[in-house]
């Protein structure tokens with residue numbers, strides 16, 4: 001019963017390494033290095049990377065930016081709640097707010113065009129989970145993330161909230177339409 | 181000295197128990213099992229709600245039950261049991277009296293009060309904030325206060341453990357260095373102290389905020405520091421259950437580490453690198469640079485992953501060598517075929533090892549990759565991952581150890597031996613399928629902590645693919661099977677404690693006698709063992725299979741990622 005007894009050699013760090021162990025350590029270390037290299041590699045050659053652009057903000061300031069965009073670019077409203085559907089010009093700054101329990105407003109984007117999407121929360125933390133693509137971002141009040149997205153598929157996409165945000169969490173949805 | 185007549189020697193194992201330490205181990209283990217029962221009932225309710233065909237609880241009850249399930253299981257059950265492990269690996273394994281039993285009892289009392297306090301706060305219904313309690317969503321101040329009390333109690337326990345190591349050294353109760361298992365427990369205790377400090381740094385201000393003394397807590401800072409606790413505490417679990425694996429390998433097979441140097445260094449890697457790995461919880465957060473994320477997940481996390489990969493080889497490797505020395509030396513796999521699969525101490529430990537490595541380990545590393553996290557974060561993939569680590573891994577390892585502790589510590593024979601034999605399989609395999617189902621559903625986008633994946637009654641609505649519903653149904657079935665396994669465990673354990681035959685009449689306590697001698701010398705002549713000069717070839721083959729699955733699955737996820745919209 002040796003693992004629960006003091007090591008046989010008092011100076012245990014001088015005990016030689018077993019051959020199986022040495023080989024496995026070498027292999028595992030190599031694999032760790034490959035996994036490490038994949039992340040910088042993807043930053044250079046991959047297309048899906050997180051932006052490093054973020055600002056401090058407040059719900060008031062962010063809310064004003066969202067409203068300004070809605071005032072300028074709303075093309076229609078949907079549902080009984082009259083949620084505005086906004087169609088901002090390609091390449092522009094687009095603002096999307098998470099709030100209890102809604103993503104505000106809805107967006108209509110053009111396929112193949114890039115947009116600078118600004119995301120923040122008006123109250124608690126929320127989770128931006130774009131389905132069925134499965135793109136997931138953490139949305140935090142007082143922080144504004146900017147991510148440049150280029151929708152390359154068209155159709156109707158749903159934003160599910162996937163950070164628990166209270167009793168209405170499971171009803172918190174939003175829409176992004178991508179048109180040809 | 182006051183510690184006369186406080187020691188008994190277990191007749192079957194030769195282990196020496198110090199009476200106060202023995203009582204503390206029993207108390208901690210019993211409370212742990214009671215909490216496991218509570219958490220298990222909640223697990224059933226939560227599972228039956230997330231199973232779309234059943235959808236049992238109402239929304240508010242579901243979030244309440246989920247908050248309690250997470251905290252009771254992840255924090256209370258595990259840490260109570262770990263306290264028992266700490267006292268066992270210090271006082272019992274070193275044949276030493278426990279340092280300051282009074283303080284240990286005070287710590288225990290604080291933990292019990294804290295656990296009850298937080299549970300009551302959740303029960304009142306105004307603290308359904310999930311265990312993470314992300315600000316600025318508020319909970320009742322009592323919610324944080326209970327956690328703080330519990331943490332202080334656990335901290336005291338860690339210091340009692342360290343104090344006992346100091347006494348053992350000063351009183352020379354052992355020769356040479358501390359045993360590997362104690363070394364692993366020491367790793368756990370050191371990480372625990374770091375963890376609890378992080379917890380204090382974040383929970384105390386949050387508590388003050390909840391009662392109105394502080395006006396605001398930065399939510400990003402909260403996440404960073406909270407995960408300094410939340411992730412590191414998982415490292416306590418890993419260190420503790422790896423120590424338990426080594427202990428069980430030693431108990432059941434008389435196994436000794438392939439080399440002390442490697443196993444101990446791997447524990448050291450945990451101490452050095454795991455704290456920083458909490459970065460992988462913030463991979464899709466704003467305001468944190470990619471350099472920081474890549475640095476922390478790779479430099480820090482992968483070196484800790486390396487450590488787990490090492491233990492994953494050395495634990496079964498040491499069993500293989502022990503079995504081959506006993507004569508099960510034919511071919512690659514005779515040693516494992518002839519292992520005592522009907523002994524729940526072994527089968528629980530081995531399933532824990534396999535499930536932790538193949539399911540928990542691989543999924544954790546994959547989703548902890550900076551960019552891949554985009555397609556995983558906060559989906560139900562995440563609970564899939566950690567039920568493989570902390571349930572199949574930690575919980576099952578602790579269950580296996582408990583089967584051994586019942587005769588040795590509690591001096592009772594197991595009742596319902598047939599149940600005990602099957603329990604690890606039901607629980608381990610049920611939970612493994614459960615984890616895989618959640619990972620599948622998460623890959624299809626299903627969200628975690630979510631009451632209604634059908635979005636019934638919402639104005640916008642969304643329909644997940646049918647396959648996601650199949651996965652969640654599978655989750656329900658396998659979750660219920662695992663719960664049955666959990667119930668069997670509790671029936672066997674509680675039944676044995678109450679009705680099991682006593683293994684000896686009133687044990688005799690005497691004064692301290694022997695010094696723990698050095699371990700047996702390794703057989704230097706391994707020439708007859710193994711295949712082609714490898715002493716543990718079977719384990720090496722297992723390891724290569726593991727690596728192959730790992731590599732394939734890792735790149736499959738990059739491929740999934742490449743299919744989503746370009747973003748930068």
Ligand code: HEM
Nearest residue numbers: 223226227250253254310311563571628629630659662663
């Ligand atoms: C039979 C055993 C168990 C079953 C069937 C089970 C089932 C579940 C389910 C269905 C969820 C909800 C996932 C979601 O909606 O996000 C969950 C969450 C969770 N479980 Fe378990 N569980 C079991 C045992 C355990 C154990 C033993 C632990 C810890 C040691 C544990 C820790 C957790 C944690 C930490 C959460 C997350 C809570 C949160 O999101 O805040 N579970 N479990």
Ligand SMILES: [Cu+2]
Nearest residue numbers: 126161165172
């Ligand atoms: Cu939300």
Ligand SMILES: [Cu+2]
Nearest residue numbers: 161163165169
């Ligand atoms: Cu939410």
